[in-house]
Amino acid sequence: MDVQVYRSLDDPHIYVRKISPQIEEFVKKERLPVKVIHDWTKVLGDGSLKLLFIGQAEVLLDLREALKGVTATAVRSERNYLEVLPPGISKGAGLAWLCAWLGIPLERVAAVGDKVMCPCLSGWVSEGPWLMLLNLFAARPILPSLQFPNSVSS
Missing domain, CATH: 3.30.1240.10 (Hypothetical Protein, Haloacid Dehalogenase-like Hydrolase; Chain: A; domain 2)
Structure with a gap:
């Protein structure tokens, strides 16, 4: 190992x-x-x-x-x-922090990825409009041009 x-x-x-x-x-x-x-x-x-x-x-x-x-x-x-x-650190905690910072309600978020879903993200699928949060490192060059719902800007 x-x-x-x-x-x-x-x-x-x-x-x-x-x-x-x-x-x-x-x-x-x-x-x-x-x-x-x-x-x-x-x-x-x-x-x-x-x-x-x-x-x-x-x-x-x-x-x-x-x-x-x-x-x-x-x-x-x-x-x-x-x-x-470290305790309390997870993809789910990071996603919740990012959504709060951007002013996006968690009910409007769906986590999408190309790997096995982290258990800390399960249950994040809503019936409302979805915002797909991609790998931020890959998306960094396009983040300034993204249009977020509710007039939330990056």
Whole structure:
């Protein structure tokens, strides 16, 4: 199993103990810079943003079960990924914050994606008009031109 550490929003690097084939594949897919670090205390002691475990699905299920007593949020974002986030942090919490900031009622929001739906987003489908929130990193260049409902601007 491989472990990646994400330090902060302003640090684009992922930190790993070694470059494995799984890490190489991840870096190629996500286009993130990687740094090999042997002393985890240098990156874990400052309140890291996220841990990402990459491995066999069965092993990750066991790990998620073992983490149930830990004060953290463990989410399967892909079949072979287990993300461990600080308490209260999730895609659902981020989406709720973004909607509040934009002034969009949650009843008018549907979460749409190309991966397995995060359990924290289930039940977000409404019968009213839907606003599809796409991956913000991919959508960033077009965000200024988006027209939001109720005259909400970006």
